[in-house]
Amino acid sequence: MDALAVGIGTHHGMYRAKTNIRLDILKRIHEAVSVPLVLHGGTGVRDEDVRECIRLGMYKLNFGTELNVSWVRRAKEVFAEAEPDETMRNLMIRCNEAMAETIQKKIQLVRF
Numbered sequence: 166m167d168a169l170a171v172g173i174g175t176h177h178g179m180y181r182a183k184t185n186i187r188l189d190i191l192k193r194i195h196e197a198v199s200v201p202l203v204l205h206g207g208t209g210v211r212d213e214d215v216r217e218c219i220r221l222g223m224y225k226l227n228f229g230t231e232l233n234v235s236w237v238r239r240a241k242e243v244f245a246e247a248e249p250d251e252t253m254r255n256l257m258i259r260c261n262e263a264m265a266e267t268i269q270k271k272i273q274l275v276r277f
Contacts, residue, residue: 168201168225169194175206186214188221195222203227208234216277228271232264239263 171194173187195202201224207215208230215226240260247256 168203170203170205184210191221235267236260236264
């Protein structure tokens with residue numbers, strides 16, 4: 166299946182401030198095409214804007230940076246407290262759990 170990734174004000178990476186998504190442009194694109202739309206750079210996008218993007222035809226949303234940030238933040242805590250003989254597996258599991266929490270939040274966000 167084809168999809169169209171649109172530029173409506175988002176970008177990859179972390180934002181210094183909240184994004185200003187051009188929902189007006191997204192609405193026009195959605196009305197003009199019949200393919201699923203893709204939002205690149207979903208990290209930092211307000212929840213209400215994510216929901217509106219879905220309503221306006223977004224079928225794929227990307228939150229990779231947000232997942233990375235949650236993993237690294239937990240890793241900084243976990244590794245700072247780790248004992249030298251603690252297994253890498255146990256440390257990584259705790260970091261992965263932080264990322265899984267973020268994934269669950271995003272799943273709940275897109276199920277409305």
